[in-house]
Amino acid sequence: MQPDFFARKRMNSLLFCGLLLALTVIAVLITNYNVIKGFTSIPKAAEWAFNNFYPDEKALKRLPVIISSLTETVLVSIAATTVAALFALMFAIAGSHTTGTGGVLGFVSRSIATVFRNIDVAAWSMILLISFGQNVLTGYFALFFGSFGFLTRAFTESIDEVSSSSVEALKSTGAGYFSIICQSVIPSCIPQLISWILFMMETNIRQATLIGILTGTGIGFLFSLYYKSLNYSAASLIVIVLVLAIFSIEAISNYLRKVIL
Numbered sequence: 001m002q003p004d005f006f007a008r009k010r011m012n013s014l015l016f017c018g019l020l021l022a023l024t025v026i027a028v029l030i031t032n033y034n035v036i037k038g039f040t041s042i043p044k045a046a047e048w049a050f051n052n053f054y055p056d057e058k059a060l061k062r063l064p065v066i067i068s069s070l071t072e073t074v075l076v077s078i079a080a081t082t083v084a085a086l087f088a089l090m091f092a093i094a095g096s097h098t099t100g101t102g103g104v105l106g107f108v109s110r111s112i113a114t115v116f117r118n119i120d121v122a123a124w125s126m127i128l129l130i131s132f133g134q135n136v137l138t139g140y141f142a143l144f145f146g147s148f149g150f151l152t153r154a155f156t157e158s159i160d161e162v163s164s165s166s167v168e169a170l171k172s173t174g175a176g177y178f179s180i181i182c183q184s185v186i187p188s189c190i191p192q193l194i195s196w197i198l199f200m201m202e203t204n205i206r207q208a209t210l211i212g213i214l215t216g217t218g219i220g221f222l223f224s225l226y227y228k229s230l231n232y233s234a235a236s237l238i239v240i241v242l243v244l245a246i247f248s249i250e251a252i253s254n255y256l257r258k259v260i261l
Contacts (some may be wrong), residue, residue, distance in 0.1 A: 006197055052232045055240065059233035066222065066234075072136070073218035074245070077204040080140050084147035085197050088113075092155030098162055099185055113156070116149030119205050125214045135217030142211055143204050149199055158192040159185060194260055196254045205249055209242060222238075 036050060093099045095109035119127075124142040131140040162185055186193075212220025219242060226235040 025029060027043050053236045053239075054235035055231065056233045059231075059237045062234050063237065063241075066219070066238055067220045069222045070245055071243060073208045073212060073220070074249070075207045076140050076218065077143060078138055078201060080143035081147050081201045081204050082242050084144045084153055085200070088151035089157075089193070091152045092159055093181060093185075093251060095152070096156050097161040098159050099181055109152075110156070113152035114151055116145050116147070117153055119145070121146035121211060122214065125211050129214065134214075136215070136217045137209060139211045139217055140214040141214070143208060146207070147200050147204060152197060154196040155193060158189045158196070161192075162188045191260075195257060198256060202246075202250055202253055206246060 025035075089108045091113055095113065106194045120144050124133060124145045125138060125222050128141050130137045132141070209223070211221040212218035212222075213224045215221070219238060223235055223242075226238065227234075
């Protein structure tokens, strides 16, 4: 049995690799992509970046404007995440098998979360651009909808992992529905909920940069503006500031996890 099992596993792996290779070749042929030229152009691209893509004295004078745009991006991301977390918690409680009332309400809650989760933030931005145009509100709602769908799913799974024994114990004492949620369910899964919120906050700050290019706001729009105007020095400064900000935010998030969790 063992040799047959490993033989089938190797055969499945070979079939998968062969299928992947075939799809790659088909994609290259359809798109007329020059593989050799693509790889040989990497050194030239690195040389160009080394010679042109670096901040100079003139770019450093734009640092206050860059910091201001970065601050706007970070604040919008935090606001979208925190508000989405509140709505996600309500929908997660309604859709969870542990705390949900079941029936139509639970089905509707899970269905809404599934729809919002499966639409990418960039897609939300393009959809909302039609209604709200290029402004901060469009980026905020795009991040809010994406965060809401993801956090609802994450919160639902965290609540479902809560031991049902404590819930049953409170029910046997005659505790009400909201008392069970506030005294048993949420305290038991609060570390996981906070961890998911911090993770979503980090993700949104990264995504907000790309969203800003579409919505014409924040640090993403500023980078697009400088890059399209061939001001590569200022654009490179934005990249450096953004990388430092992401590392700083991740360090703060990890510290909060250690302190709170």
